[in-house]
Amino acid sequence: MPSNVEIKARVHDIEQLMQNAKELSQSEGSLILQEDIFFNVQHGRLKLRNFMNGSGQLIFYDRPDVSGPKLSNYSISPTEDPDGLTKLLSDALGVRGVVKKQRYLFMIEQTRLHVDTVEGLGHFMELEVVLNDEQTPDEGDSIAHTLMEKLQVKKEDLVTGAYIDILLANK
Template sequence: MTINIEIKAKCSNPEKVREILKVEGAIYKGIDHQVDTYFNVNNGRLKLREGTIENNLISYQREEKKGPKESDYILYKTEPNTTLKDVLIRSLGIHIVVDKQREIYFIDNLKFHIDSVENLGNFIEIEAIDKGGSIGKEKLLKQCKQYMNLFGVCEEDLLSNSYSDLLEEVSYNKAKKQNR
């Protein structure tokens, strides 16, 4: 069983976060250009991540609240340039597409993302991951909060939604302005 506690926040100073990660001894995995295609589903979310580093079909459910939250997900490793996307589009239809540049870092069981999301801006994500169930939710929460403080993440920077929700909101507001 995997337990995942994560936060997502606006990031006004990605360079500061990079410096802190360097000082903390983070392992840099690289920059991944990721296109996440979200599909129409009845329960939770389903996205196909096509990247230069990570390629997965991900089904997940997550609380929609600000601050650290638990994420329940299933990851299926995929190969680039297969017909999987066509099958999913044909059977489910596309809900929305998120295009981003993601810097990936690791420190022990912690995964950090510095994201630049097309039409949204810069963000930081912290994921505290317990793959075997031996760390526990309390310690994962403590780890998340420790790095939130280190990075200077303020309450108003925290996001409750996913990038897909934020993009939908931007699209809705644009359409609303055009119809005035």
């Protein structure tokens, strides 16, 4: 199962973060509209990511709910029928909640940087350091900390859990 080291943080100055992201990635980033439908499961998280263009991904992931860098194991399966799959999984498992977001994706070497505007929550950033087979979680952690510093992300802005957890906690 692939793994990565992730961090998530609140963003107070979206313009500054975008500028830093563009400089580090040497790109304008890619805009992605996403709707994530989370389903009820015994452990981990299962979501159907709808790209709002007729395509999507079924994603299972498991990671601890702690602030700062954390190891995440995941599996992804693409789909060309996200609406049909959403209906099937909703009937079988029930829906835990829905997260709608506008995401800018920037690639910085082996790291995916997401700059997200989440409906009902505000602005966030996520770093996903995709680990090579030879790399340890500690190496991913070091890469994440270095990028946090370069992006001017403060430790006090780190958040735990997934967007769905934050949305449900705010209800």
